Amino acid sequence: MGPSALRRGLLFAAAGLVAGGAIARGLPGIGWIAGAVLALAVVAFLLRERGMSPRDASSDDQNEVARALPLVAREVFENLPDPLLLVELSGRIAFANRAMRALVGVGVEKKQVSAVLRTPAVLQAVERTAATGEPASIEFMLHVPVERYYQAYVTRTRDMPQLTALLLHDLTAVKRAEEARADFIANASHELRTPLAAVSGFIDTLRGHAKDDEAAREKFLGIMSVEASRMRRLIDDLLSLTRIEQNEHVPPSGRVDVAGVVRDAAAALGPLAEADKISIAVESAVPESLVTGQRDELIQLFQNLMQNAIKYGKPGGHVWVGISSDDSGHAGRRGIGAMIAITVRDDGEGIPREAIPRLTERFYRVDVKRSRERGGTGLGLAIVKHIVNRHQGRLQVESQAGEGSQFTVFLPAAPARVQTSIAVTELL
Numbered sequence: 001m002g003p004s005a006l007r008r009g010l011l012f013a014a015a016g017l018v019a020g021g022a023i024a025r026g027l028p029g030i031g032w033i034a035g036a037v038l039a040l041a042v043v044a045f046l047l048r049e050r051g052m053s054p055r056d057a058s059s060d061d062q063n064e065v066a067r068a069l070p071l072v073a074r075e076v077f078e079n080l081p082d083p084l085l086l087v088e089l090s091g092r093i094a095f096a097n098r099a100m101r102a103l104v105g106v107g108v109e110k111k112q113v114s115a116v117l118r119t120p121a122v123l124q125a126v127e128r129t130a131a132t133g134e135p136a137s138i139e140f141m142l143h144v145p146v147e148r149y150y151q152a153y154v155t156r157t158r159d160m161p162q163l164t165a166l167l168l169h170d171l172t173a174v175k176r177a178e179e180a181r182a183d184f185i186a187n188a189s190h191e192l193r194t195p196l197a198a199v200s201g202f203i204d205t206l207r208g209h210a211k212d213d214e215a216a217r218e219k220f221l222g223i224m225s226v227e228a229s230r231m232r233r234l235i236d237d238l239l240s241l242t243r244i245e246q247n248e249h250v251p252p253s254g255r256v257d258v259a260g261v262v263r264d265a266a267a268a269l270g271p272l273a274e275a276d277k278i279s280i281a282v283e284s285a286v287p288e289s290l291v292t293g294q295r296d297e298l299i300q301l302f303q304n305l306m307q308n309a310i311k312y313g314k315p316g317g318h319v320w321v322g323i324s325s326d327d328s329g330h331a332g333r334r335g336i337g338a339m340i341a342i343t344v345r346d347d348g349e350g351i352p353r354e355a356i357p358r359l360t361e362r363f364y365r366v367d368v369k370r371s372r373e374r375g376g377t378g379l380g381l382a383i384v385k386h387i388v389n390r391h392q393g394r395l396q397v398e399s400q401a402g403e404g405s406q407f408t409v410f411l412p413a414a415p416a417r418v419q420t421s422i423a424v425t426e427l428l
Helices: 003-023 028-049 059-078 098-104 120-132 172-207 214-246 258-268 270-275 295-312 330-334 353-358 368-373 380-390
Strands: 084-088 093-096 136-142 148-155 163-170 255-257 279-284 290-292 318-325 339-346 394-399 405-412
Touching: 084 098, 093 098, 120 136, 120 148, 120 163, 148 172, 172 214, 214 380, 255 258, 258 270, 258 279, 258 295, 258 318, 258 339, 270 279, 270 295, 290 405, 295 318, 295 339, 295 380, 295 405, 353 394, 380 394, 380 405
Parallel strands: 279 318
Antiparallel strands: 084 093, 084 163, 136 148, 148 163, 255 290, 318 339, 339 405, 394 405
């Protein structure tokens, strides 16, 4: 069997590698490892076809394999999305793919695996699998350069035990989602517990020594009404956020006049603005402001932004809302097409620069006391972020202390409708 046969065999191995990943989409690490084992097994099979085992292969035969392997298998391994190492029995690294080099650095081949990966549990798993042939799967964490979580899959083929495969699957996004969910539950329970405790305390007081005190009763009932309203707003925002997140992966398909949406949102907030003597001005610089979107969600989005501008703007000040075409080049880079920019600007105190990256986090507030006094739940901008994501748009925040804040939403413009004419022939 010549090199051409080896190349054909390795081509099948590459196909097996891809198939392994596709078969185990729910367990990507196991899928790719299965493909890697298959690739190595094919090499072993081709050697057996020549009447020998991999252990008994001559140096010429091994060199032939070494020459053929890079033609297909190495290229496939190189382009795997997950970091992969092939380790010899001596512990020396025979191969590291691009994803692994991005993680541990270049020039790792020929080095000892213990000099590259400093996690004892992973090194022990590699040694144990190399010695016993038993596959292993462990979770571990890397602290530098940033904290990341990985699942390590270790395996080798019985027919070609010279190499042990170590594949890492990044669990960072999953772990952070779990942490965010836990934080969300803790924060939600805390936000509900505070007003609930206040209402319960006032009820006990009114039932006790203050039951005949009319002035105290009126005062406490007013506070209870405020706290009950706060709980209602929080529950409404939680339900709204949950509903939006459930549909976030489904882009809307309707056509909405965003200028009309903005004007309706501004009109609904008129009484709130008048109470603080704040004026809202809406200006559009585009002749047609149709976007692809869902009207109710867009009204909620711009109401949240304008309500924040009113709450944190200067008393007696102004809120400006401008609608224009996006000329930043962002639309073309994303391949979405033309976009429309809607900017909500106030003349308030502004937002500290270090707080801007956290504004869309759930329950995050720059000024907790002021937010609660103004009826904020800490979920408004989180809702804005998820609505923008669902609409395949972008949110940009600019602010300077003492000069106000500016929130700009970029939304995909609705494509022009194709006019079609249908010729109808009347049959007599």
